[in-house]
Structures are given as C-alpha cells and as structure tokens.
Amino acid sequence: MSTATSNQSAIQERSGQATKKLCQALGYSSLKSTDLKYVALALAEVGAEEVINNPHFAQKVKAILDEIVPKKELNAPRSTSNRAKHQKQKDNTATIQKGRQKKSLLDNLVPLKPIDMRIINPYSSPDPYLLHEVFGSVQLAIALREFTMHTLREMVGVVETQNPDLPKPNKRNKDSIVQFILEAVENKHTYNPSAQI
Amino acid sequence: MLTNLQGNPLFDSLYANPTLHEMLKLAPRSFEKFVTYIFHKAGFTTSDVALRFIRGVDIEIYHPIISRQKSGGIEIKRYNPDHLVGAPTVQKLMGAPAVRGNTPAYLITTSNFNNPAIQMANTNNKVRLINGEQWLRYIEYISGSVPKQTVKQGGFISPDAFSHSFDIKNIKPFQTKVIVIGNNKGGVGKSTTAEYLAHAFAQSGKRTLLIDFDPQANLSDRILGLSTDVSGLPHLEDYFFKTVNLDQLVRQVDPNGKIYIIPSSPELGKVDAGSFGQPLQEIEFVRDFYRTFYSASGVYSNFFDWVIIDTPPAISMFTRLALATSNFIIAPIRLRPSSLRGTGNMINAARTMGALVGEAPKLIGGLVTHWNDDAASNDNLPQYITYFRASQSKLLSTKIPLDVTIEKAANRLASKAFAAYIEVVKEIEEYVNGN
Numbered sequence: 001m002s003t004a005t006s007n008q009s010a011i012q013e014r015s016g017q018a019t020k021k022l023c024q025a026l027g028y029s030s031l032k033s034t035d036l037k038y039v040a041l042a043l044a045e046v047g048a049e050e051v052i053n054n055p056h057f058a059q060k061v062k063a064i065l066d067e068i069v070p071k072k073e074l075n076a077p078r079s080t081s082n083r084a085k086h087q088k089q090k091d092n093t094a095t096i097q098k099g100r101q102k103k104s105l106l107d108n109l110v111p112l113k114p115i116d117m118r119i120i121n122p123y124s125s126p127d128p129y130l131l132h133e134v135f136g137s138v139q140l141a142i143a144l145r146e147f148t149m150h151t152l153r154e155m156v157g158v159v160e161t162q163n164p165d166l167p168k169p170n171k172r173n174k175d176s177i178v179q180f181i182l183e184a185v186e187n188k189h190t191y192n193p194s195a196q197i
Numbered sequence: 198m199l200t201n202l203q204g205n206p207l208f209d210s211l212y213a214n215p216t217l218h219e220m221l222k223l224a225p226r227s228f229e230k231f232v233t234y235i236f237h238k239a240g241f242t243t244s245d246v247a248l249r250f251i252r253g254v255d256i257e258i259y260h261p262i263i264s265r266q267k268s269g270g271i272e273i274k275r276y277n278p279d280h281l282v283g284a285p286t287v288q289k290l291m292g293a294p295a296v297r298g299n300t301p302a303y304l305i306t307t308s309n310f311n312n313p314a315i316q317m318a319n320t321n322n323k324v325r326l327i328n329g330e331q332w333l334r335y336i337e338y339i340s341g342s343v344p345k346q347t348v349k350q351g352g353f354i355s356p357d358a359f360s361h362s363f364d365i366k367n368i369k370p371f372q373t374k375v376i377v378i379g380n381n382k383g384g385v386g387k388s389t390t391a392e393y394l395a396h397a398f399a400q401s402g403k404r405t406l407l408i409d410f411d412p413q414a415n416l417s418d419r420i421l422g423l424s425t426d427v428s429g430l431p432h433l434e435d436y437f438f439k440t441v442n443l444d445q446l447v448r449q450v451d452p453n454g455k456i457y458i459i460p461s462s463p464e465l466g467k468v469d470a471g472s473f474g475q476p477l478q479e480i481e482f483v484r485d486f487y488r489t490f491y492s493a494s495g496v497y498s499n500f501f502d503w504v505i506i507d508t509p510p511a512i513s514m515f516t517r518l519a520l521a522t523s524n525f526i527i528a529p530i531r532l533r534p535s536s537l538r539g540t541g542n543m544i545n546a547a548r549t550m551g552a553l554v555g556e557a558p559k560l561i562g563g564l565v566t567h568w569n570d571d572a573a574s575n576d577n578l579p580q581y582i583t584y585f586r587a588s589q590s591k592l593l594s595t596k597i598p599l600d601v602t603i604e605k606a607a608n609r610l611a612s613k614a615f616a617a618y619i620e621v622v623k624e625i626e627e628y629v630n631g632n
Binding site: 103104106107109110111114115116117118120122123126131134135143146147148150151 | 534535537538540541542544545575576578579580582583584585586587588589590591592594
C-alpha cells in the first residue's frame with residue numbers, strides 16, 4: 001500500500017472513531033450514516049462560532065489540520081515509465097483549464113430545508129430571507145461571502161425594503177454588507193412580508 | 198352528482214402536498230370526499246353513493262363528457278397503516294351492484310392489502326386495488342398532468358396504471374444509463390449537448406444511442422448531415438404511427454460504430470399529446486424501450502453503453518416519455534432567469550413521471566453553456582450555484598464556453614467546447630458510478 005493510500009486510510013479511521021465518540025457523547029449512538037451530514041453541519045455551525053470567539057479552540061483545530069492535510073512531495077523522484085503519462089497530463093492541462101473549474105465553496109452548501117426550484121424568483125434579487133430559511137445562518141454567511149458586491153448590494157436593497165428604518169451599511173465594505181444582511185435575517189430586525197416588492 | 202369540491206382549502210392543501218399522515222387525520226367521510234376531489238382533478242365526474250347502501254360502493258365515476266358511461270365504482274377504506282384490507286372486503290366489492298358486468302371496481306385504501314385480498318382480486322380482472330403508496334403516486338401524477346377533459350374528445354386520467362395489477366418494478370427492470378438532456382427553456386444547448394456528449398463518449402470507446410425526441414429535429418439534421426432527410430428511412434414519428442418498431446429506427450452514424458441515432462422530423466409534432474396524462478400509453482413506451490434495448494431477447498440487447506435523449510423545449514408528450522424512460526438528467530442552462538425557470542418546470546415533470554414508473558430520474562446537475570467569463574456571468578454564477586444547491590442539486594463544475602464554431606461540422610471536434618464536453622463526461626461517469 002502506498003504512503004498516500006495508508007495516510008488516507010488512517011485519516012478515515014480517525015474520522016470514523018472521532019464521529020463515533022462524538023455521537024456517543026451526544027447520546028446518538030444509533031445514527032444512520034445518512035444522518036451524519038447533519039452531525040457535521042451542527043458541528044460546523046457551533047465550531048465556527050467557537051473558532052471566532054475562542055483562540056485556544058482555534059489553535060487546536062489548526063494544529064490538527066496542519067497534521068493531516070497532505071503536503072506536496074516536491075522532490076519525490078519520478079520513474080521513467082511514468083514520464084509519458086506525466087507529459088500527457090501536462091498537455092491536457094490547457095484542455096482541463098478550459099473545461100472543469102475548481103469547485104466553489106457554494107458547491108458544499110447543504111439545504112436544511114430543501115425547496116422546489118420553482119418557488120425561486122430568478123427575475124428579482126436573491127432573497128436573503130429565503131436563503132436563510134433554506135441554509136441557516138452559518139451557511140448563509142459562507143454563501144454571502146462568495147457573492148459579488150453587485151449581488152450583495154441588491155440583497156441589501158431587499159432587506160431595506162423590509163426594514164426602511166434600519167441604519168444603512170457601508171456598501172463599499174463586504175464585511176459590513178454581510179453583517180447587515182445576517183443581522184436582518186436572524187430576526188434582529190422585523191421581517192415585514194407585506195413590504196415585499 | 199356531488200357539488201364541485203374545487204376551491205376547498207383543506208383539499209387544495211392536501212392535493213399540493215399529499216401525505217398519508219395528513220389524510221389519516223380526515224374523518225372517514227371527509228376522506229371519501231377528498232377521494233372524490235382527486236377524481237374530479239383527474240377529469241372524471243362523480244356520484245356520491247356512499248349513503249345508498251344498495252350500490253355497494255362509496256363513489257361512482259363517469260366519463261367526463263358521456264355522462265351515462267360509467268368508468269367505475271370505488272370503495273374507500275381509510276385505515277391506519279397496520280390495518281390491512283382483507284379478502285372479504287374485496288369479495289364484497291366484486292359483488293356490488295354498482296360494478297356489475299365489466300365496470301371496473303376500485304378499492305382504495307390508505308394502508309395496504311394482505312395476500313388473500315390480492316389473490317382474491319387476481320381472480321377477477323375488473324378489480325383494481327390501490328394501496329396508500331399507489332394512491333400518493335396517482336395524486337402526484339395527476340398534479341403534473343392534464344386530463345383530456347378540455348378537448349371535445351373527452352378523457353380522464355385512469356388510475357389503472359397505479360393499481361396492483363401494474364407491477365412497476367418490472368417497468369424499468371434494468372440498471373441502465375439513459376440520460377435525458379432537458380430544459381423547458383429553448384436555446385440553452387440541449388441538442389448541442391446531446392451531440393457532443395455522444396462524441397465525447399465515443400472518444401472514450403463507449404457506444405451511444407441518441408434519441409431525438411424534438412420535432413424541431415436539430416439534432417437529427419446535424420448528426421445525419423441533411424436539412425431534410427431524403428433517405429426514405431423511417432423516423433421516430435413512424436413508431437407512434439405504429440408502422441415500425443423501435444429497433445427499426447436505429448441508424449448508425451459513424452464508421453467506427455460508436456454513435457447511433459433514432460432521428461425525428463417535423464412530422465413528429467403531429468403526434469404530440471402535450472402534457473395530457475396518458476399513463477397506460479406512457480408505460481407502454483417505457484416497456485417497449487426496455488424490451489428493445491435491455492431485455493435478453495431485445496434486438497439491441499445491452500448493445501449501447503449510453504442512451505442520450507434530446508428533448509424539446511416544452512413539457513410535451515415527448516419530454517414526459519423521455520423522463521419516464523431515463524435514469525438521469527442533465528439540464529443545460531444559460532445563466533439567465535428563464536433558464537432557471539425552465540429547469541424547475543422540467544424537474545417537476547420528472548417528479549410526475551417518477552410517480553408513474555416508481556422512480557424519478559436523478560438530476561446529475563445543471564450544465565452551464567454559452568459560458569463567457571465576463572462580469573455579468575461571474576456575477577450570476579454564485580446565485581445559480583446557490584439556487585441549485587437549495588433544491589438539492591448542483592451545477593456541474595465544467596462550463597461549456599461560448600464557441601461560435603460549435604455547430605460547424607468541419608471542425609466540431611477541434612473546438613474548445615468539445616474539450617469541455619470531455620470533462621463533462623468524466624463528471625457524469627463519476628456521478629453515475631457513485632450512484
């Protein structure tokens with residue numbers, strides 16, 4: 001078994017043991033494997049808050065990541081039999097770059113409350129209230145940071161329509177806009193359905 | 198006849214989101230009225246005879262136009278899941294005055310039937326048993342289909358295809374790789390995607406059958422290289438005109454024997470029944486397809502690695518047949534609102550046809566086409582990824598670049614778009630092998 005494969009097996013084993021330990025501690029020892037994504041989501045939500053507020057916790061998480069994230073072996077020798085294969089891979093790089101692009105963080109979103117695509121109004125600005133209902137606060141924060149400033153300003157407009165008396169965010173600052181939207185959808189301000197465009 | 202139950206908010210809500218759990222909350226008499234409501238939606242007219250005990254059934258259903266033509270008698274049992282309907286109930290129905298002669302007799306329950314009940318029903322070919330799961334599928338199918346009540350020929354959506362006598366497990370008995378290229382919106386690149394995927398599969402040694410279900414016949418024209426096919430060979434509409442079998446329509450396209458097509462022509466439009474629900478005919482096509490291409494005795498038994506079906510930009514009869522037949526969907530989209538709308542409509546149609554055959558095709562993902570790496574596209578992309586994720590789907594990582602050479606035969610396979618389709622094939626195979 002190659003080094004890469006044995007590392008992968010070790011990580012999988014560690015992951016399995018850690019998940020089992022967590023589920024037992026929470027009293028969910030009989031969870032199905034299909035439910036584990038919900039455990040991961042709950043952990044991510046709580047963990048994100050803790051990383052922001054607790055530097056010691058953040059340090060622990062970073063230490064584990066530094067340990068397990070594979071590093072590139074730049075000086076590993078290539079055998080001559082692989083030379084043609086590597087050359088072909090280089091030749092295909094341009095093709096690949098024209099085709100598949102790296103995954104966005106948005107590809108990892110998991111809807112807490114999936115919706116029928118037909119209820120989305122694609123002709124109007126993205127509705128942050130709807131997205132909050134679908135994805136929850138943590139995932140919405142991730143999504144908002146991936147949106148362009150143009151889209152975020154449109155979403156600010158949706159919030160301001162709901163709550164015209166709110167203090168305006170700094171529309172040149174992404175963090176300010178994201179914070180403004182998150183506070184609005186988390187019901188720190190009132191949602192007025194009749195104010196919808 | 199019962200008064201019109203349409204506009205009943207409780208029933209409207211239950212129709213929009215049918216669950217057995219909610220139906221069991223209805224009082225028995227209310228549930229009978231809900232069943233009547235559903236049969237109205239399916240195009241029938243009805244008569245509530247529950248209090249006329251001499252009829253032996255709860256509801257009688259009639260042809261929507263020819264009011265004297267009885268379509269069946271329905272006995273309704275609103276039971277909890279652990280209370281199975283037994284043979285005595287079936288026997289009593291068989292003898293009911295309302296279903297004398299050849300009048301179909303339906304027994305609808307929210308629970309299920311025990312084996313003696315099913316065996317009893319099998320002794321009489323006019324008895325149709327519909328259990329809770331089948332009842333939900335019937336409702337789902339009706340909500341996505343149109344009864345033919347609106348045309349003078351009259352018509353309704355029969356529940357027969359949802360009864361015990363239809364073994365849906367054997368309708369699509371084989372694990373196959375049949376992909377629909379679908380989107381209700383036109384101009385998104387469906388035909389182009391079908392064509393290029395076939396070539397991309399061919400490059401990896403796979404044999405593909407293309408089926409052109411679009412009366413516009415763009416795919417057929419491009420593949421066969423003729424603006425009007427003057428070969429005299431049959432097209433897909435000839436199958437629906439019942440002059441040829443499916444296997445007689447298959448034509449080899451390339452000399453290497455990797456790409457085949459069942460072509461269409463504008464004549465195909467003449468047989469389109471639109472979104473009218475024709476469950477028995479739809480099932481018959483699915484059975485015919487699987488007999489031809491996947492059964493041991495089929496002419497093209499397991500000959501093709503992939504079947505790719507191009508569909509028209511409408512929820513037509515052909516889109517419905519394609520969705521009923523397939524296992525997977527690729528939805529080409531442009532990053533425009535109308536494309537998203539079209540995708541949503543197509544997904545809904547897939548759900549309707551899944552209710553008919555027992556399993557809806559899985560949406561592999563949206564495929565962004567006409568991709569231009571400009572500000573507007575990059576502005577829209579995160580939203581569309583998010584919208585697809587919100588509906589438990591995704592956009593494929595590969596985007597097909599805007600390429601003016603894409604439709605020109607001479608240098609098609611040298612185009613940058615083709616390089617992208619090679620990557621799409623990899624994404625498709627990763628998805629399919631993971632499922």
